[in-house]
Amino acid sequence: MPIVVVLVLVVVGSVAFHILSPWWWTPIASNWDYIDTTLVMTFWITGAVFTAVILFMAYCVFRFRHTEGRKAAFEPENRRLELWLTAITGVGVAAMLLPGLIVWDQFVTVPEGADEVEVFAQQWSWDYRLPGADGRLGTSGADWVSADNPLGINPHDRFGKDDIIVEGGELYLPLDRPVRVWLRSVDVLHNFYVPEFRAKMDMVPGMVTYFWITPTRTGEFEVLCAEYCGTAHAYMRGSVIVVGAEDYQEWLANQITFEEYAKAARDGRSVRVAGR
Numbered sequence: 001m002p003i004v005v006v007l008v009l010v011v012v013g014s015v016a017f018h019i020l021s022p023w024w025w026t027p028i029a030s031n032w033d034y035i036d037t038t039l040v041m042t043f044w045i046t047g048a049v050f051t052a053v054i055l056f057m058a059y060c061v062f063r064f065r066h067t068e069g070r071k072a073a074f075e076p077e078n079r080r081l082e083l084w085l086t087a088i089t090g091v092g093v094a095a096m097l098l099p100g101l102i103v104w105d106q107f108v109t110v111p112e113g114a115d116e117v118e119v120f121a122q123q124w125s126w127d128y129r130l131p132g133a134d135g136r137l138g139t140s141g142a143d144w145v146s147a148d149n150p151l152g153i154n155p156h157d158r159f160g161k162d163d164i165i166v167e168g169g170e171l172y173l174p175l176d177r178p179v180r181v182w183l184r185s186v187d188v189l190h191n192f193y194v195p196e197f198r199a200k201m202d203m204v205p206g207m208v209t210y211f212w213i214t215p216t217r218t219g220e221f222e223v224l225c226a227e228y229c230g231t232a233h234a235y236m237r238g239s240v241i242v243v244g245a246e247d248y249q250e251w252l253a254n255q256i257t258f259e260e261y262a263k264a265a266r267d268g269r270s271v272r273v274a275g276r
Contacts, residue, residue, distance in 0.1 A: 001062070003058075003061050004058045004061050004062045007054050007058035008054075008055070008058055011051050014047075014050070015047065015051065018047065036198065037099075038099045041095075042096055042099075045092060045096055046096075049092060107211055107212075108210070108211060108212075110180045113178070114177075114178040114179055114180045114212055115131075115174070115179040115180070116131055116137055116180050116182065117171065117173070117179055117181055118130075118137060118140075118181075118182040118183075119181060119182065119192050120150075120151050121184070121186070121190035121225070121236075122185065122186045122187050123229060123232065123236075124225075124229065124230065124232040124233065124235055124236040125168050125238075126171075126192075126223060126236070126238040127150065127165070127166065127167050127168060128166040129151055129163050129164065129166070129258075130163065130164040130252070130255075132161075132162025132163050132257055132258075136159045137160070137182075138153055138154055138158075138159040138163050139153075139154040140152045140154055140184070141154065142186065142206065145186055150186075151165065151258075152186065153258050155262060161257065162257050162258070163257060164252065164255045164257060165256055165258055165261045166255060170220075170240070171240050172242075172243055172251045172252070173248070174215070174242075174244070175217075175218055175244050175245070176214065176215070176216060177214065178214045179213060180211075181201075181210060181211055181213065182209075182210050183202075183203045183208065183210060183211075184203060184208055185205045186205065188205065189203065189204060189205070190202075190225050190229050191225055191226035192225070192226075193223070193225070194222070194224075194240055195221075195222070197213050197215075199211050199213050202227060203227075215242040217242065218244065219241075220240070220242075221241075221242070222239060223237060223239060223240055224236075
């Protein structure tokens with residue numbers, strides 16, 4: 001009986017903790033409400049399975065407890081039970097996969113007219129690139145990466161000369177504007193993760209991945225690397241700051257272009273500006 005009581009208390013305590021937990025709803029800083037909905041659905045499905053399994057264990061412990069004279073019956077196979085378990089498990093897995101597939105489609109279907117920003121990861125810092133006055137990002141590639149060109153921007157592409165470079169600084173984003181976030185890594189596997197945005201994606205060397213968001217609340221949000229990338233992984237952090245349109249344009253005007261960056265690098269001058 002004590003084991004039965006403990007099992008029941010585990011179920012009651014787990015459900016109560018989930019419902020009453022003060023940290024469950026965190027501030028939302030983008031349009032990913034459907035990701036939260038998917039998480040809630042997953043919690044309910046897995047929670048129902050967890051509750052059913054634990055309560056079934058409690059029932060079995062109570063119902064088939066040892067009593068004098070009772071003998072256990074051995075039944076090595078039960079085709080009907082196996083079919084039921086397979087069907088229920090299949091339905092449960094499908095119920096968790098289907099919302100995820102729908103959400104993934106929304107996650108990578110970028111609306112027309114979205115702004116662009118490129119996130120460049122390397123051990124153990126974040127760098128960013130935004131379109132310049134022409135509104136287009138220039139091409140880039142691993143072949144162009146060097147000490148003078150750490151982001152690997154094609155120096156012969158005219159669309160890349162006015163690209164805005166933010167080296168190891170804070171990334172500003174305008175409020176209520178959709179933005180496609182391009183993701184690149186130069187060395188090992190990284191993961192760009194802003195928890196409040198409900199958005200994260202692996203950054204695989206040799207590949208370009210992406211997602212899109214629409215920031216809907218101003219504020220400063222921490223950037224984390226969510227994939228172990230070496231000894232200083234825990235310190236690979238940054239900030240995304242969401243501001244109004246005027247503040248965003250003011251910040252943008254204070255950044256340097258790739259052409260300015262490349263010229264300074266050739267001259268041996270530093271172009272890194274603290275706090276930008």
